[in-house]
Amino acid sequence: MKLVKSLPAFLMLAAAFPSLAATRAVTLNVSGMTCSxxxxxxxxxxxxxxxxxxxxxxxxxxxxxxxxDDAKTNVAALxxxxxxxxxxxxxxxxAK
Ligand SMILES: [Cu+2]
Known part of the structure; x- marks a missing residue:
């Protein structure tokens, strides 16, 4: 029954650290674009x-x-x- 007991702890850990490398999509406002x-x-x-x-x-x-890929870059870099x-x-x- 050790496994069952440790499962919630594992899930909490997984939630705190969703993944080490994930593909993310962000929307940036680029207000300075003035032409096509x-x-x-x-x-x-x-x-x-x-x-x-x-x-x-x-x-x-x-x-x-x-x-x-959020393991390689981040919003600040973008x-x-x-x-x-x-x-x-x-x-x-x-957006996920
Ligand atoms: Cu332009």
């Missing part, structure tokens, strides 16, 4: 970040949806990448 060419620059900047697997930039919504390209961004929301 801007999203291309933003997309390239984000795709250059190691760990990023997918980038969808919407000029109409002034947002970038970025899919990345916003820094867009800022370095001339487009400061902020986290808009999360």
């Amino acid at each position: 060419v801007c999203p291309i620059t933003v997309k390239k900047a984000l795709e250059a970040v190691s760990g990023v697997s997918k980038v969808d930039v919407s000029f109409a919504r002034k947002q970038a949806v970025v899919t990345y 916003t820094k990448a867009t800022a370095n390209a001339g487009y400061p961004s902020t986290l808009a929301g999360k």
Whole structure:
């Protein structure tokens, strides 16, 4: 019955540390995009970040949806990448 007893503890641990490497998708607000060419620059900047697997930039919504491996990069690196390209961004929301 040792296993049964330790299971809740294991589940709690698993909940505290969801996984060591997970694919995440975040939406960034990129307010500085002023023309239809801007999203291309933003997309390239984000795709250059190691760990990023997918980038969808919407000029109409002034947002970038970025899919990345959270073991390799993080939101701070993503916003820094867009800022370095001339487009400061902020986290808009999360999607699992
Ligand atoms: Cu532009």
